[in-house]
Amino acid sequence: MEKLYIVLFKHAFGKYKREFVLLINLLLMVAPAVVFSQSGRMISGTVTDEKNQPLPGVSVLVIGTTNGVASDMNGKYSINVNSNTSVLRFTSVGFTTKEIPVGNQNTINVSLLPNSQQLKDVVVIGYGTSTKQDVTGAITSLKSEDFNQGVLTTPAELLQGKVPGLNVTKSGDPNQALSVILRGPSTIRTSAQEPFYVIDGVPGTSIDLLAPADIESIDVLKDASSTAIYGSRAANGVIIITTKRAKLGQTRLAYSSYAAVDEV
Numbered sequence: 001m002e003k004l005y006i007v008l009f010k011h012a013f014g015k016y017k018r019e020f021v022l023l024i025n026l027l028l029m030v031a032p033a034v035v036f037s038q039s040g041r042m043i044s045g046t047v048t049d050e051k052n053q054p055l056p057g058v059s060v061l062v063i064g065t066t067n068g069v070a071s072d073m074n075g076k077y078s079i080n081v082n083s084n085t086s087v088l089r090f091t092s093v094g095f096t097t098k099e100i101p102v103g104n105q106n107t108i109n110v111s112l113l114p115n116s117q118q119l120k121d122v123v124v125i126g127y128g129t130s131t132k133q134d135v136t137g138a139i140t141s142l143k144s145e146d147f148n149q150g151v152l153t154t155p156a157e158l159l160q161g162k163v164p165g166l167n168v169t170k171s172g173d174p175n176q177a178l179s180v181i182l183r184g185p186s187t188i189r190t191s192a193q194e195p196f197y198v199i200d201g202v203p204g205t206s207i208d209l210l211a212p213a214d215i216e217s218i219d220v221l222k223d224a225s226s227t228a229i230y231g232s233r234a235a236n237g238v239i240i241i242t243t244k245r246a247k248l249g250q251t252r253l254a255y256s257s258y259a260a261v262d263e264v
Contacts, residue, residue: 040082045108047075047090055112058092063099140164140220144244151258152212155241156180163220177208182222182237195220195237196230203230207241213256216244 047058054075061068062081071077079088086102095112102108140163147158156178160168167181182195199205221238230238 040080041106042078043081043088043102043106043108044076044078045110047071047077047092047110047112049095050111050113052111055092055095058090058095058112061089061091063087063089139222140166142218142220144216147212147215147218154178155207155210155212155215158212158215159218159220165222166220180207180239182220182239193236195239196233198230198238198240200241200243204233207239210241210243213254214243215241217242 047055047060049055054071054073056071056073056075058071058075058077059068060071060077060079062079063086067079067081069077069079081088081102084103088100088102088108090098090100090110090112092112094115096115098110098112100108100110142159142162146162148160148162152158154177156168159166159180163182165182167179169179169181171179180194196203197205197207199207199210219240219242221234221240
C-alpha cells in the first residue's frame with residue numbers, strides 16, 4: 001500500500017510539478033506575514049523629561065487595545081505591537097500626553113513636557129488654598145459636572161466611584177444612610193468612621209442636610225497636611241462642600257423634577 005502511495009505521488013508531482021513549485025513559493029511568502037500578525041514585534045525605548053532625566057512609571061498603551069506597560073526606574077519600556085499602523089500613547093501625572101505612530105521603528109525614545117497648567121490649578125485645603133503640585137495625590141476636587149448623574153437622593157451618591165480611596169456603600173436596610181469611609185477604617189469600632197464634613201465654611205455640619213442639586217463643588221482632603229487644622233476630628237479625612245449661590249450679573253432659573261410609579 002505504501003509503495004502505491006509513493007507511485008501515485010510521483011505521478012502527480014511529475015504531472016503538476018509547476019503547480020507544486022508555485023504553491024510552495026506562495027506558502028513561503030505568506031508564512032512571515034502570518035507569524036508577524038500573530039506575534040507582532042517588540043518596540044522598546046526610553047522615556048525622559050525635558051531635562052533628559054528618565055521618567056519611571058509612565059504608562060505606555062497601544063491605542064485601541066488593552067495592551068499596555070509602564071516604564072521602569074530607568075525610564076525604559078518594551079511593548080509588543082501587531083501592526084505598523086499602531087499608535088503608542090505615553091501618559092504620566094503632571095506631564096502632557098504624547099501619541100506616536102509606530103511605523104517601521106523598533107526603537108522609540110520619548111521626551112515628555114511638564115503640564116504646568118494642570119499643576120498650577122488652585123485647590124482648597126484646610127488652611128485655605130494651595131497649588132496642585134504641592135499637594136498632588138492628597139486632594140481630589142470635583143465640580144458639579146464631574147458628579148454622578150441620575151436620580152440621586154443623598155449627596156454621598158454624587159461621590160460614589162469618583163474619588164480614589166473613598167468607599168460609599170449601601171446596606172440592606174432602605175432606611176439606613178449610606179456608609180462613607182475614606183482611606184479605610186481608622187478604628188476597630190463600627191462607629192465614627194465617616195469623614196469630617198465642612199459645608200460652606202461651617203465645620204461639623206451633617207451632609208444629610210443638603211440636597212444633591214444644591215452642591216457646586218466637593219473637595220476631599222486625605223492626608224495630614226491638608227487636614228491638620230481640624231485636629232483629631234479629621235482622623236477619617238475631611239470633605240469640604242461648597243453649595244451653589246447667586247453670581248453677580250447672572251440670572252439663572254433651574255428646575256428639576258422626578259416622578260415614579262410603584263406597584264405592590
